[in-house]
């Protein structure tokens with residue numbers, strides 16, 4: 001049962017409408033947690049505004065009554081960022097899903113924060129453009145959630161993360177005031193660029209309600225290849241050559257270690273792409289204007305790389321269907337066996353250190369648990385390693401204990417390497433205990449000062465990213 005006072009609930013209903021304020025059993029179970037399934041908790045109420053003025057009215061009331069608010073987007077987050085905090089109401093952006101305008105000439109799209117990533121991609125496509133960010137949760141995740149987590153995905157090597165796509169933003173602060181930064185300007189050096197405070201803030205500084213995002217011209221052609229490489233630094237050299245020959249045209253450069261590749265092939269029942277087993281493979285997409293030209297670039301660069309030992313083998317997709325089947329291998333992350341109990345990492349490192357670091361992790365885990373099972377894949381162009389360790393291969397300890405021990409080992413290595421414990425998924429609840437591995441005490445003090453300036457009562461998404469004290 002909701003502990004909120006009847007007068008507060010009545011005021012909310014008056015401001016937002018009866019159907020926009022759900023309590024008790026009317027709140028769907030899926031709003032109790034996000035994709036991570038961490039610490040599920042029913043919110044005191046679920047607020048479902050339809051526009052910015054309703055978000056502002058809701059936050060004004062919550063501020064006056066000292067009620068914490070947790071913003072919820074598509075709930076595909078992997079760190080528990082959108083999980084209701086104790087005593088909080090959840091505010092869902094799902095009904096604020098309008099695509100307000102697409103400008104193919106200025107190459108911008110203006111949307112409400114609850115528009116799904118896929119809806120934005122489709123609207124861009126209909127206007128002859130593309131949107132620069134793509135990730136597998138595209139059908140459910142929302143632009144507000146993507147901005148709040150500064151999401152990445154496969155296209156970062158070409159167009160950057162969500163931060164790079166944002167031209168304008170509208171956000172509502174904890175006290176209900178609206179910060180209108182909706183300017184479609186590529187350049188604007190007039191003091192602090194406040195919109196960036198809300199990007200990657202995971203809903204702790206304000207609720208993003210609208211955005212103006214960059215679009216890119218749609219490429220006319222695409223070519224895909226899978227190449228076996230001896231090590232990560234050879235793969236990086238290969239990436240450099242592709243970028244030099246196809247400037248701006250390397251749309252993806254995904255690295256898969258043998259441990260991941262073999263399991264992925266088994267999961268999707270696909271044949272091995274090469275006659276031999278190799279330690280590492282990279283999947284790359286080039287985009288441009290002419291497919292035949294892109295194929296020539298791939299053939300030339302891969303041929304040279306093989307002659308010099310930077311590549312060991314290669315498959316060039318001869319059709320879109322063949323390209324799609326190569327991409328299915330990389331996207332098998334969504335089809336890994338459910339009986340595996342995966343402890344997942346999303347680590348960022350200087351690109352040239354990623355290979356050695358991945359090996360160091362495996363060696364350290366093997367010293368503690370000989371025969372453990374881990375998988376490695378990543379976005380090499382962005383220095384982003386995804387490492388997953390199967391807790392079931394660690395000798396029968398509980399998942400929680402296994403997770404704690406594995407995280408202590410891996411995050412200890414991250415701290416020593418000067419890397420980041422979160423390349424693209426955020427901190428939320430799950431990574432909060434380890435934030436000190438990637439942020440100095442001075443940085444933590446500055447972050448708390450910003451939080452205090454914008455949300456002095458600590459009402460927005462409390463307990464996420466870091467604690468106030």
Ligand code: FAD
Pocket residue numbers: 034035070071072073074075076077078080081082093113134135136137140141142143144145146147148149150151152153154202203204206207208209334424425428461464
């Ligand atoms: P939610 O999970 O609802 O919320 C995430 C955080 O943002 C929470 O802290 C929440 O409070 C806050 N928030 C949500 N909306 C707002 C708003 N309007 N204003 C303020 N705060 C808000 N992530 C990547 O970066 N790259 C990937 O390649 C990737 N692949 C994925 C694949 C799968 C299959 C899945 C399930 C997830 C993947 N993710 C990936 C993680 C996830 O999709 C992203 O973090 C995404 O950006 C979350 O968006 P969401 O709308 O679901 O946000």
